[in-house]
Amino acid sequence: MPEDITAQGPRHVAIIMDGNGRWAQARGRPRLFGHHAGAKRVKEIVRACKPLGVKYLTIFGFSTENWKRTQSEVAGLMSLFRAYIRKEARALKAEGVRVRFIGDRPGLDAKLRALMDELEELTAENDEVNLTIALNYGGRDEVARATQRLAEDVQAGRLKPEEVNEETLPKYLDTCVLPDPDLVIRTSGEARISNFLLWQSAYAEYEFIDTLWPDFSEDEFRRLVVSYSMRDRRFGAVSA
Known part of the structure; x- marks a missing residue:
């Protein structure tokens, strides 16, 4: 194990939290029971971030494709998001966590959007851990929206066509103020990226693990961070 994980480990970790529904069904409970258990797990993993660097x-949290789920599950998830923000806002503020949301906000209900805005404002001065929650988010949708805004700037003369490149486009993405993820984790045994941070994860390291999200522990999170710190990241180059 490296002596100093914080020096060699990932600065930015992104997680596809999968398996809540299966976790609940395996216990004979409704899928929303699993989502509530998954929300509690988020709290533990956020707190584990700072010691690990x-x-x-x-x-x-919720993809643009998740609207295809049953109306009752979608309604339950939206209620859970609202309850999570109300319950955790002060604790996140006190623990130095800055919260941001990414995704297509106009597609969410007004009450939830208002709570999102309030939480972002409440934690705006924090800098211990930066928690970004993707709600009504899809990687292709994000790139399409970014491209539309970029095209509007070109049309208005604020940007020249020849200035459009791989350094320009990220400035229009939802994640424009964030560094690209170093490590992407997906739980539940599924080995796909599900339209998550497509542009940003071009050079991320991936970990697909069998653990269902409600069972994902701080110890397993630490193990994955340590494993990352041992990788040789070359970004297309050759090791010395």
């Missing part, structure tokens, strides 16, 4: 944590 993880400055940025981005979690996939």
Whole structure:
């Protein structure tokens, strides 16, 4: 194990929190029971970030594709998001966590959007850990929205066509103020990225693990951070 994980470990970890529904069904409970258990797990992992040197944590809360789920599950998830923000806002503020939301906000209900705005404002001065929650988020949708805003700037003369490149586009993404993720974790045994941070994760390291999200522990999180610190990241180059 490296002597100093914080020096060699990932600065930004992104997590696809999968398996809540299966976790609940395996216990004979409704899927929403699993989502509530998963929300509690988020709290533990956020608190584990600082000791491990993880400055940025981005979690996939609700995708643009999740609207295809049953009306009752979607309604339950939206209620859970509202309750989570109300319950955890002061604790997040006190613990130095800055919260941001990414995704297509107009697609969410007004009450939830208002709570999101309030939480972002409440924690705006924090800098211990940066927690980004992706709600109504899809990587392709994000790039499409970013490209539309970029095109508007070109049309208005604020940006020249020849200035459009791989350094320009990220400035229009939802994550424009965040560094790219170093490590992406997906729980539940599924080995796909599900339209999550497509542009940003071009050079991220991936870990696909069998653990269902409600069972994902601080110890397992630490193990993955340590494993990352031992990798040789070359970004297309050759090791010396």
